[in-house]
Amino acid sequence: MPQNYVPIFIFIAFIAVMLPVTLLAAKLVRPDNPGKAKLMPYECGIDPVDSSRGRYTVRYYIVAILFVVFDVETIFLFPWAVQFKALGAFGLLEMLIFLLILVVGYIWIWKKGALEWV
Amino acid sequence: MLDYITSYLNSDTTPGSAGNMFWAFVYIILIFLGLSVAVIAMNWLERKILAHMQVRLGPMRVGPHGLLQPIADALKLLIKEDIMPSQADPLVFWVAPLMVVITSFTVFIVVPFGPTHAVTDMNIGVLFMLGVSSLSVLGVVMAGWASNSHYPLMGALRSSAQMVSYEIAMGLAVVSAVLMTSLNKDGTGTLSMIGIVQAQQSQQVWFIFKFFPLGLIAFFIFAVAMVAETNRAPFDLPEAESELTAGFHTEYSGFRWSLFFLAEYSAMIAVSSIAVTLWLGGWMRPFPNALSGETWDLVFSLVPGLTFLFLAAMTFYSTARMPKHPYFKVQTIGLGGFGAVLALIGVALFVPPVRDRIQDIFWFSAKVALSMYMYIWYRGTFPRYRFDQLMKVGWKVLLPLGIGVLVLTAIAGILF
Numbered sequence: 346m347p348q349n350y351v352p353i354f355i356f357i358a359f360i361a362v363m364l365p366v367t368l369l370a371a372k373l374v375r376p377d378n379p380g381k382a383k384l385m386p387y388e389c390g391i392d393p394v395d396s397s398r399g400r401y402t403v404r405y406y407i408v409a410i411l412f413v414v415f416d417v418e419t420i421f422l423f424p425w426a427v428q429f430k431a432l433g434a435f436g437l438l439e440m441l442i443f444l445l446i447l448v449v450g451y452i453w454i455w456k457k458g459a460l461e462w463v
Numbered sequence: 464m465l466d467y468i469t470s471y472l473n474s475d476t477t478p479g480s481a482g483n484m485f486w487a488f489v490y491i492i493l494i495f496l497g498l499s500v501a502v503i504a505m506n507w508l509e510r511k512i513l514a515h516m517q518v519r520l521g522p523m524r525v526g527p528h529g530l531l532q533p534i535a536d537a538l539k540l541l542i543k544e545d546i547m548p549s550q551a552d553p554l555v556f557w558v559a560p561l562m563v564v565i566t567s568f569t570v571f572i573v574v575p576f577g578p579t580h581a582v583t584d585m586n587i588g589v590l591f592m593l594g595v596s597s598l599s600v601l602g603v604v605m606a607g608w609a610s611n612s613h614y615p616l617m618g619a620l621r622s623s624a625q626m627v628s629y630e631i632a633m634g635l636a637v638v639s640a641v642l643m644t645s646l647n648k649d650g651t652g653t654l655s656m657i658g659i660v661q662a663q664q665s666q667q668v669w670f671i672f673k674f675f676p677l678g679l680i681a682f683f684i685f686a687v688a689m690v691a692e693t694n695r696a697p698f699d700l701p702e703a704e705s706e707l708t709a710g711f712h713t714e715y716s717g718f719r720w721s722l723f724f725l726a727e728y729s730a731m732i733a734v735s736s737i738a739v740t741l742w743l744g745g746w747m748r749p750f751p752n753a754l755s756g757e758t759w760d761l762v763f764s765l766v767p768g769l770t771f772l773f774l775a776a777m778t779f780y781s782t783a784r785m786p787k788h789p790y791f792k793v794q795t796i797g798l799g800g801f802g803a804v805l806a807l808i809g810v811a812l813f814v815p816p817v818r819d820r821i822q823d824i825f826w827f828s829a830k831v832a833l834s835m836y837m838y839i840w841y842r843g844t845f846p847r848y849r850f851d852q853l854m855k856v857g858w859k860v861l862l863p864l865g866i867g868v869l870v871l872t873a874i875a876g877i878l879f
Contacts, residue, residue: 348480349480349583349584349585349586350583350585351484351487351583352478352484352487352490352491352572352582352583353569353572353583355484355487355488355491356491356568356569356572356582357565357569359488359491359492359495360495360564360565360568360569361561361565363495364561364564364565364722365561367718368718368719371541371545371717371718372545374541374542375541375542375543375544375545375717375718376542376544377544377545378544379544379546383546384546384547384548384549385548385549386548386550386610386611386612386613386714387548387612387614387708387713387714388612388613388614389708393612393613396611397610397611397612397613397615397616398608398611398616401616401617401620404624405620405623405624408624408627408628408854409623409624409627411858412627412628412630412631415631415862416627416630416631416634419631419634419635419638420634422634422635422638422869423590423638423641423654426638426639426641426642426645426652427641427644427645427651427652427653427654428645428650428651428652429642429645429646429650429652429873429876430645430646430647430649430650430651430652430876431645431649431650431651433650433877434877437873437874437877440873441870444866444869444870447866448866451862451863455859460854460855460858460859461851462850462851462854462855
């Protein structure tokens with residue numbers, strides 16, 4: 346049923362035209378009077394000390410990696426869930442084994458402290 | 464051409480499935496307008512409800528009871544100067560709000576307001592909604608990075624970490640609801656949004672009450688995760704004013720800022736409508752099976768009209784209570800006119816052809832509205848979490864709970 350997907354592109358095209366047009370229309374009515382202080386990065390009135398694109402804590406990377414692992418796992422669960430009753434007890438058993446492996450990994454990362462934020 | 468347009472009206476599929484792009488476009492425009500109106504209304508309602516929860520009056524000056532406040536705000540934002548910081552990355556800075564708005568609006572293509580009232584009905588509807596709504600994290604990261612400033616970057620990092628963490632719990636809760644759709648004679652479930660509501664119809668139970676309390680727990684997980692996904696209180700760490708000024712959109716101003724605002728509220732409506740579709744019976748009216756028959760059908764079909772008449776009555780009551788001073792003359796007339804419009808809509812909803820067509824949309828919107836009220840209620844009630852607490856709830860509570868509920872639901876599905 347490819348025609349089911351056509352409205353997505355109509356919608357995206359519609360919004361992608363509407364929004365820039367509105368932004369440009371707003372440009373016509375708004376004042377445009379930039380100054381040096383106005384264009385500085387906002388730091389509550391204090392001069393910014395250094396570039397903002399410095400280092401930040403490694404935990405964000407850990408969260409991102411864990412997300413990929415668990416999200417892919419969730420995606421694997423979807424086909425099974427759709428065919429759940431047809432696959433029956435056998436499918437459930439298979440999925441329990443899959444989840445068991447995953448839970449072992451989950452317990453391991455918990456013990457490793459990857460889930461601790463502080 | 465005219466045949467092409469009218470032929471759809473008699474069919475019982477969505478415009479997308481019927482391949483009728485004219486009606487698909489009409490629905491898209493209706494959704495676009497409806498969303499904009501809903502966001503404007505939500506703006507007023509949130510400030511008003513929050514104010515009353517905190518024993519304040521809220522907006523009272525612009526229009527009667529501040530009814531025109533959101534319009535005044537929109538005008539103000541439109542004529543405000545739009546600043547792009549000199550160190551910002553212009554292209555990414557420009558694209559980021561568009562990205563956020565496009566993703567949070569596109570989701571509404573598959574939202575089923577009724578058995579035929581959806582732009583299109585895809586057989587991967589739920590996956591599409593989850594996937595597209597999680598794309599908005601890209602826009603947030605782009606906004607934070609492009610601003611080249613400390614607060615936005617921290618806000619964007621926090622926001623992305625939070626959104627991806629809660630997405631897992633959200634996905635697991637959704638899987639356990641999808642699993643329930645397959646408990647029929649064929650043994651095959653569905654991911655189509657319309658199909659999920661029809662499954663609840665044929666199993667004669669909302670999935671929130673299925674295998675009590677398993678459905679309820681899954682709904683609870685989703686309800687917590689959806690608040691965190693949309694960066695709302697009590698999980699509004701990315702825009703915690705006391706720490707990060709305004710989070711990832713600190714450097715945005717004017718109309719571009721209002722796009723973020725628009726995206727936030729439409730994302731809230733989007734996740735609420737996923738919750739309503741999966742657990743709260745979508746467009747179904749309350750008790751479609753227990754209270755069936757012609758009489759009950761008639762009683763429930765009168766509810767939309769009566770709701771609007773009730774709102775009109777409240778408005779007229781407020782009109783009568785307006786101060787009698789001549790200064791308030793315009794405001795009193797305006798409020799009375801608003802009440803008259805509400806009453807007219809209410810009367811129009813009693814006309815049989817309108818009544819039958821509007822039913823599904825009304826019940827769906829009512830459930831979504833309830834969910835939106837809960838959002839405001841949370842914001843008025845809960846204090847903000849700390850970031851480590853937030854990650855702890857996501858990874859150490861909701862994720863194991865989600866896996867547990869999924870396994871128990873599967874076992875219950877095999878046994879019963």
